Amino acid sequence: MAQTLKLHSLKWLCVALYLPLSLIAAFMVGDPKGWDGIDWLDVFGEGGGALLVLGWALLILGSRPAGTVSNLIFAGLGLIFVSLWQDNLDEFLLIPDVQLWDTWLENLPMPIGMVMLTLGLVRWYGEQRILMSQLSKRERFMREHRSVDPVTRLASAAYLSQQLEIELKRARQDCSPVSLVMIDLDDFDRINRRFGFEEGDRMLQSVTELLLLNLRDGDLLCHYGGDRFAVMLAQTGETMAAIITRELIAAVHHFAYRTGREGERISITASAGVALALSASPQDLMARANRALASAKEQGADGCESAA
Amino acid sequence: MAVNRRLDPGDIPDHWRSQDERHLPAHYQPALLIELARARGMADHRLLRHTGLFLDDILAGEALISDRQYRRLITNVQHHGAAEELALLWGRQLLPGHYGALTPLLQHAPNLAQALQGLYEHRHHLCPLLAPQWWHDRQWGYLLWINGGAGRARSFVSRAMMAAVYGLFRHRSGRVPDWYFLFSQSHPTTPEAHEVNLGQRVHFTTGVDMIIMPLQDLNVGWADSSPTAFSVARHQLAGKEATVAPRSTLPEALYHLLIRHAEAPPDLNTTAHALAMSPSSLKRRLRDCDTHFQSLHDEARLHYSLYLSQVLGLDMDAIAERLSHGDRANFRRSFRRWTGMTPAHFQMWLMP
Numbered sequence: 001m002a003q004t005l006k007l008h009s010l011k012w013l014c015v016a017l018y019l020p021l022s023l024i025a026a027f028m029v030g031d032p033k034g035w036d037g038i039d040w041l042d043v044f045g046e047g048g049g050a051l052l053v054l055g056w057a058l059l060i061l062g063s064r065p066a067g068t069v070s071n072l073i074f075a076g077l078g079l080i081f082v083s084l085w086q087d088n089l090d091e092f093l094l095i096p097d098v099q100l101w102d103t104w105l106e107n108l109p110m111p112i113g114m115v116m117l118t119l120g121l122v123r124w125y126g127e128q129r130i131l132m133s134q135l136s137k138r139e140r141f142m143r144e145h146r147s148v149d150p151v152t153r154l155a156s157a158a159y160l161s162q163q164l165e166i167e168l169k170r171a172r173q174d175c176s177p178v179s180l181v182m183i184d185l186d187d188f189d190r191i192n193r194r195f196g197f198e199e200g201d202r203m204l205q206s207v208t209e210l211l212l213l214n215l216r217d218g219d220l221l222c223h224y225g226g227d228r229f230a231v232m233l234a235q236t237g238e239t240m241a242a243i244i245t246r247e248l249i250a251a252v253h254h255f256a257y258r259t260g261r262e263g264e265r266i267s268i269t270a271s272a273g274v275a276l277a278l279s280a281s282p283q284d285l286m287a288r289a290n291r292a293l294a295s296a297k298e299q300g301a302d303g304c305e306s307a308a
Numbered sequence: 309m310a311v312n313r314r315l316d317p318g319d320i321p322d323h324w325r326s327q328d329e330r331h332l333p334a335h336y337q338p339a340l341l342i343e344l345a346r347a348r349g350m351a352d353h354r355l356l357r358h359t360g361l362f363l364d365d366i367l368a369g370e371a372l373i374s375d376r377q378y379r380r381l382i383t384n385v386q387h388h389g390a391a392e393e394l395a396l397l398w399g400r401q402l403l404p405g406h407y408g409a410l411t412p413l414l415q416h417a418p419n420l421a422q423a424l425q426g427l428y429e430h431r432h433h434l435c436p437l438l439a440p441q442w443w444h445d446r447q448w449g450y451l452l453w454i455n456g457g458a459g460r461a462r463s464f465v466s467r468a469m470m471a472a473v474y475g476l477f478r479h480r481s482g483r484v485p486d487w488y489f490l491f492s493q494s495h496p497t498t499p500e501a502h503e504v505n506l507g508q509r510v511h512f513t514t515g516v517d518m519i520i521m522p523l524q525d526l527n528v529g530w531a532d533s534s535p536t537a538f539s540v541a542r543h544q545l546a547g548k549e550a551t552v553a554p555r556s557t558l559p560e561a562l563y564h565l566l567i568r569h570a571e572a573p574p575d576l577n578t579t580a581h582a583l584a585m586s587p588s589s590l591k592r593r594l595r596d597c598d599t600h601f602q603s604l605h606d607e608a609r610l611h612y613s614l615y616l617s618q619v620l621g622l623d624m625d626a627i628a629e630r631l632s633h634g635d636r637a638n639f640r641r642s643f644r645r646w647t648g649m650t651p652a653h654f655q656m657w658l659m660p
Contacts, residue, residue: 149390150348150349150389150390151348156498156500157498157500184504189400189401189475189478189479192397192400192401193401193479196343196347197343197344197347197348197397197401198343198347201347201348224500224504225393225498225500225501225502225503225504225505226393226396226397226501226504226505227504228500228504290503290508294484294508297484298484
């Protein structure tokens with residue numbers, strides 16, 4: 001977060017400057033009310049609101065790169081903050097009505113800020129839709145950030161199980177089959193042993209990208225565990241699933257992977273097991289795909305096998 | 309329950325490794341674990357917190373660390389969000405590793421039985437917190453892991469060590485073994501990672517940490533092993549061993565004492581007396597190893613009962629006779645406390 005907040009340092013400088021300036025200006029023209037004149041409920045409401053708005057700005061900018069959307073949202077929240085803050089100063093100081101700037105600062109920034117915030121959110125929505133379409137092969141219609149594997153950035157087996165449940169329910173209604181493919185890199189241990197964990201992780205990330213490129217929209221790629229990937233192919237029959245699986249294996253086979261440090265070419269192969277279901281539980285389907293994978297491995301590397 | 313028999317003086321351990329004895333080269337397994345945790349985004353200060361270790365010392369390859377520091381390092385890694393997977397991944401790389409003369413001993417062992425023999429003889433360096441021990445019957449080999457002072461790190465270390473033996477077998481034989489894995493710890497959050505790293509037959513909350521493998525996997529010859537390199541490594545290590553004999557930890561020494569007397573186990577007071585210390589100082593020393601007397605006592609008796617049933621093929625009555633003086637109900641109760649299931653269930657569900 002600290003890294004992202006640095007991108008917006010100029011904006012934070014504006015806020016930091018505004019706070020003392022507004023205080024100095026108010027003290028120059030206003031008279032203190034004294035402790036008895038202060039309505040603490042108002043202070044709590046307006047001041048607390050102002051601080052919360054500042055907190056929102058911190059959270060949003062901390063999670064976003066610089067750009068138009070960030071600027072709009074920040075400007076909107078900043079103006080709302082100015083309004084609330086100025087309102088709050090009135091609780092402590094008696095500012096005469098002839099000081100028009102105070103009235104303006106209290107009333108004008110709020111509607112402008114609201115409009116800018118709305119514009120920012122609309123553009124954010126557009127941006128998010130583009131991102132979602134890029135992520136669709138990884139997360140489909142649901143987001144659960146806890147179940148994302150930190151290395152491959154793919155959803156976990158638990159997420160796969162949930163999605164299979166949904167897809168199998170639909171399959172029973174529509175009588176359309178669901179296929180599940182388990183893909184395992186052959187002899188992945190050797191990579192870790194020879195080149196270290198960092199290289200192993202890097203290879204898993206590369207293979208993830210490669211597999212994503214070779215999938216259709218609507219397919220779901222998950223990280224099953226270790227060096228095993230799972231692909232859910234919705235509304236896909238046996239023949240199509242076998243074709244896609246062979247293509248995935250061929251893609252891995254032809255992948256010219258090079259190590260990060262020396263650029264050494266490492267040839268990798270993968271094996272796969274396919275299982276098809278019309279009506280089964282997710283666990284049953286995963287177990288069958290895993291058994292098919294085990295028997296593919298027994299037949300030798302670089303092949304695929306369909307579950308009976 | 310137990311009638312305290314006098315302990316034979318020859319049985320009593322008279323020396324053991326202190327928790328603070330710096331004996332394990334930091335650039336062996338600890339360095340591999342540190343490399344993995346850092347690659348998986350763990351910050352150095354969290355990783356090395358309270359271990360008294362510095363990265364530069366480890367990379368220089370000269371630092372020796374104590375059991376206490378090693379255990380602390382592992383418990384730090386256990387705070388990582390994907391600790392289960394890290395343990396398996398670390399384990400798969402542990403053997404034969406890069407451990408001076410120990411590595412050729414494992415790399416050129418003619419079969420798994422010889423490799424395990426090497427692992428046992430050099431357990432103080434290869435697996436200081438969890439000691440291996442094995443039996444076999446006519447069909448199966450049983451590889452058990454016993455507490456060498458792993459304490460809270462046990463779930464991590466037992467995962468890693470079982471993955472290590474599995475990884476060594478795969479690496480040397482080129483074959484995917486079909487073994488049974490029994491873990492004492494409760495059900496994991498990522499059963500899939502265990503399936504990928506250990507195979508389909510992995511069980512949890514069983515009360516023991518054990519691998520059950522077909523006997524032929526222990527004895528089948530491994531290709532490309534050099535008998536010369538193996539024998540040279542053995543001689544080198546034997547020479548080194550003669551000068552500095554590393555010693556078992558107190559929990560491991562006590563476990564062996566207790567299992568030898570499993571049919572009439574000494575209680576805390578008798579044991580403390582035999583070790584020439586007060587019961588409270590025995591308790592304190594065990595607490596220092598992150599364990600306690602009762603847990604060693606239970607572990608030894610459970611292992612002994614499994615030995616009687618699996619290896620000697622005794623039936624429940626005969627085992628109850630030996631362990632609880634014929635009180636079957638009492639034995640069943642104890643067994644349930646150790647494993648969470650009755651002896652019959654255990655036999656049916658977990659044994660091949």
